[in-house]
Amino acid sequence: MMNEAVSVSNVTKHFQQKTAVNNISFSIEKGEIAAILGPNGAGKTTVISMILGLLKPSEGDIKLFNRVPNDQQVREKMGAMLQDVSVMPGLKVNEILELFRSYYPHPLSMKELVALTALTKDDLKTRAEKLSGGQKRRLSFALALAGNPELLIFDEPTVGMDTSSRHRFWQTIHGLADQGKTIIFSTHYLQEADDAAQRILFFADGRLVADDSPMQIRSRIQKQSVSFTLHSDESLERLSRHPEVEQVIQKHKRTIIHTSNTDKVLALIFQENIHARDIRVEQGTLDEAFRQLADGIREGI
Numbered sequence: 001m002m003n004e005a006v007s008v009s010n011v012t013k014h015f016q017q018k019t020a021v022n023n024i025s026f027s028i029e030k031g032e033i034a035a036i037l038g039p040n041g042a043g044k045t046t047v048i049s050m051i052l053g054l055l056k057p058s059e060g061d062i063k064l065f066n067r068v069p070n071d072q073q074v075r076e077k078m079g080a081m082l083q084d085v086s087v088m089p090g091l092k093v094n095e096i097l098e099l100f101r102s103y104y105p106h107p108l109s110m111k112e113l114v115a116l117t118a119l120t121k122d123d124l125k126t127r128a129e130k131l132s133g134g135q136k137r138r139l140s141f142a143l144a145l146a147g148n149p150e151l152l153i154f155d156e157p158t159v160g161m162d163t164s165s166r167h168r169f170w171q172t173i174h175g176l177a178d179q180g181k182t183i184i185f186s187t188h189y190l191q192e193a194d195d196a197a198q199r200i201l202f203f204a205d206g207r208l209v210a211d212d213s214p215m216q217i218r219s220r221i222q223k224q225s226v227s228f229t230l231h232s233d234e235s236l237e238r239l240s241r242h243p244e245v246e247q248v249i250q251k252h253k254r255t256i257i258h259t260s261n262t263d264k265v266l267a268l269i270f271q272e273n274i275h276a277r278d279i280r281v282e283q284g285t286l287d288e289a290f291r292q293l294a295d296g297i298r299e300g301i
């Protein structure tokens with residue numbers, strides 16, 4: 001309990017007829033990097049908004065550092081970047097940053113903020129309403145960091161970032177994680193969750209359908225197979241008896257074995273003395289796996 005940064009217990013959120021979040025529970029420990037992964041409409045923004053105290057759960061309970069989200073002490077420890085970036089018009093970037101810094105007891109220095117977010121001298125002198133989409137993201141990242149928070153929450157932080165901004169962003173995030181900060185971010189991309197997080201909370205249709213390490217999630221949903229050609233009269237009966245051989249398919253004169261343990265299947269081929277030739281081990285792409293998982297859940301599989 002001492003090490004819990006976020007605790008979500010049996011939380012549901014209804015909007016009129018729509019159940020956006022359906023009885024979810026999870027907790028995130030201090031120092032973790034956790035990804036909230038899911039397709040459009042999965043409930044990611046709703047969950048994040050409730051963690052931030054911007055929305056109230058219809059049912060259930062959320063605690064941050066063992067306190068309610070709107071607690072002043074909690075607010076001082078938290079920084080967030082939302083999906084819709086809105087900035088204050090009329091003020092220059094450096095003025096907005098100074099203002100935000102003044103809200104916090106132990107803010108980062110301007111120099112630190114600039115270094116962490118790659119805001120340029122020109123950015124700092126620009127009025128908020130004149131910023132490009134990417135510059136706005138950098139500003140809102142800087143605002144999230146202004147109070148030197150312990151807990152950082154980002155709703156789809158890399159949307160609209162070009163490749164190098166994205167790379168820089170994740171480098172900064174890993175640096176912050178190394179300092180012991182707790183980081184929660186949402187994303188549509190399994191690859192991004194896999195690259196950046198130690199833990200993936202997979203949402204679909206308002207439900208939390210998986211909560212595990214990227215490796216576990218990958219191995220659960222990413223299809224793997226061993227394929228080969230056989231001498232025409234070879235029987236696979238011996239091989240099929242092993243539980244690791246999940247499915248055997250014949251396609252284009254090749255035999256394909258679906259399995260979650262390709263090493264074991266390779267060993268079995270030799271052990272059972274199957275005369276397999278031209279053996280290939282294949283893995284579906286992550287995006288394919290993600291799409292199948294999300295679609296499967298939508299269809300109630």
Ligand SMILES: Nc1ncnc2c1ncn2[C@@H]1O[C@H](COP(=O)(O)OP(=O)(O)OP(=O)(O)O)[C@@H](O)[C@H]1O
Nearest residue numbers: 015018019020038039040041042043044045046047
């Ligand atoms: N204020 C609201 N009123 C009514 N329905 C809402 C409201 N906010 C969200 N919803 C609905 O709740 C569901 C979850 O929405 P949410 O924004 O949390 O999804 P998301 O996972 O963040 O999606 P995206 O990837 O598109 O950002 C959607 O069906 C959405 O239409």
Ligand SMILES: [Mg+2]
Nearest residue numbers: 044045046083
């Ligand atoms: Mg969203």
